[in-house]
Amino acid sequence: MKYHFSRALRDEDRTQLYSALDYFDTTAYFASADGKKELFGFDVLQQAMSPDNLTGDVVFGGCAFDDQLIINTQLMNGTWFVPKIFVTVDDHFIKFESNTHENFEAWLTMFKQRETAPLSSRDVTEEKDWLRRTQQLIDTLITSDTLKKVVFGRQKQYQLSDVLDVSRLITALKIQKNTYRFILKQHHELFVSATPERLVKVMNGGQLETAAVAGTIRRGTTVSEDIALGQSLRNSAKNRQEHQYVVDNILQKLQNVTTELVVPEKPKVLSNRQVQHLYTPINARINSPYGVVDIMRRLHPTPALGGVPQEEAQQYIRQHEKNPRGLFAAPIGYYTANNTGEFIIGIRSMYVNQKTHLATLFAGAGIVADSNAAQELQETNLKFEPMRQLLRDYANGN
Numbered sequence: 001m002k003y004h005f006s007r008a009l010r011d012e013d014r015t016q017l018y019s020a021l022d023y024f025d026t027t028a029y030f031a032s033a034d035g036k037k038e039l040f041g042f043d044v045l046q047q048a049m050s051p052d053n054l055t056g057d058v059v060f061g062g063c064a065f066d067d068q069l070i071i072n073t074q075l076m077n078g079t080w081f082v083p084k085i086f087v088t089v090d091d092h093f094i095k096f097e098s099n100t101h102e103n104f105e106a107w108l109t110m111f112k113q114r115e116t117a118p119l120s121s122r123d124v125t126e127e128k129d130w131l132r133r134t135q136q137l138i139d140t141l142i143t144s145d146t147l148k149k150v151v152f153g154r155q156k157q158y159q160l161s162d163v164l165d166v167s168r169l170i171t172a173l174k175i176q177k178n179t180y181r182f183i184l185k186q187h188h189e190l191f192v193s194a195t196p197e198r199l200v201k202v203m204n205g206g207q208l209e210t211a212a213v214a215g216t217i218r219r220g221t222t223v224s225e226d227i228a229l230g231q232s233l234r235n236s237a238k239n240r241q242e243h244q245y246v247v248d249n250i251l252q253k254l255q256n257v258t259t260e261l262v263v264p265e266k267p268k269v270l271s272n273r274q275v276q277h278l279y280t281p282i283n284a285r286i287n288s289p290y291g292v293v294d295i296m297r298r299l300h301p302t303p304a305l306g307g308v309p310q311e312e313a314q315q316y317i318r319q320h321e322k323n324p325r326g327l328f329a330a331p332i333g334y335y336t337a338n339n340t341g342e343f344i345i346g347i348r349s350m351y352v353n354q355k356t357h358l359a360t361l362f363a364g365a366g367i368v369a370d371s372n373a374a375q376e377l378q379e380t381n382l383k384f385e386p387m388r389q390l391l392r393d394y395a396n397g398n
């Protein structure tokens, strides 16, 4: 990029940057799981449905989960853009890069928080037969010689009374600890995710970090109950199996494109606000000439989102889920011209059409032969909760 500027971070910078996300037609926001690093992309220099034809210092976007097209949306079928302005914020510093604006301070002062109307929401559609279809899937898994695991998705729609402001969404998302937060906005469409699942991060020098996040239990209401639940998750043969499918698949996919693969023997427990997961971090060094986009394409979908075997599970998903997933359960993130970048998985997410004011919330659960359909239904209810809470907090002005 042509213009570069950096300085110490000031208190008001973040608020102004959040407001700037509402001023442009196309924007992206990415926050690391510890909340220390935030990336912003503003306005479009180049745009495409696939990253292949874009040449920019940084590219934001996401692929659709599979090749099923969704009507009346551009965003959910996969979209990528090179921003005109790229801003990075960490604990102490702010870095501004631009092709079009020379003066960062003058640019930033243009953006003020807007007054917004109160919001209400009511649920309008719900997949009432999800329990029955999940039982049918369990029966299929019990009798199948080949199919071992399918991550089965569910969607729920809410009618909102007004448009959502990205700046207020970011503020309301902050309570979702230990999750990456991502918002992609294109025209009247928004995709919002507070996800614990990192697909891949590649750093300068080719160090690669990924993780298996699969196997779920609720949070306890007291510290001791929470710890006991985490322990029972670790001891659950069903959850360990569900998790191990993901670890094995990632290792197999990385084998020929990396060296120095490091994987702990046993999973840890990763706690989010509503649920706890089994979690295995996996590190490696990426072989030349592979880049972060190659690894993203190679890894997606892991059995945390698709299933085992991959092709058969994806076919089951295509045939038995009510609606295509779009960016739900799909890779979203950014990459740079230096082959670094980070892709997370768009779960605990929602899609909002700001013209119809319809919000679609997504949740899924890994189903194996040992699964209990009613428990999986409960699990998906918990997985809807980050976005339901977001809508509630947004409405309450939190």
Ligand SMILES: C=C(O[C@H]1C=CC=C(C(=O)O)[C@@H]1O)C(=O)O
Pocket: 151, 197, 213, 214, 215, 216, 277, 303, 304, 305, 329, 347, 348, 362, 363, 364, 365, 366, 367, 383
């Ligand atoms: C598909 C989702 O979760 C996946 C990620 C973590 C744990 C999962 C599980 O335990 O079922 C799922 O594989 C979702 O949250 O919508």
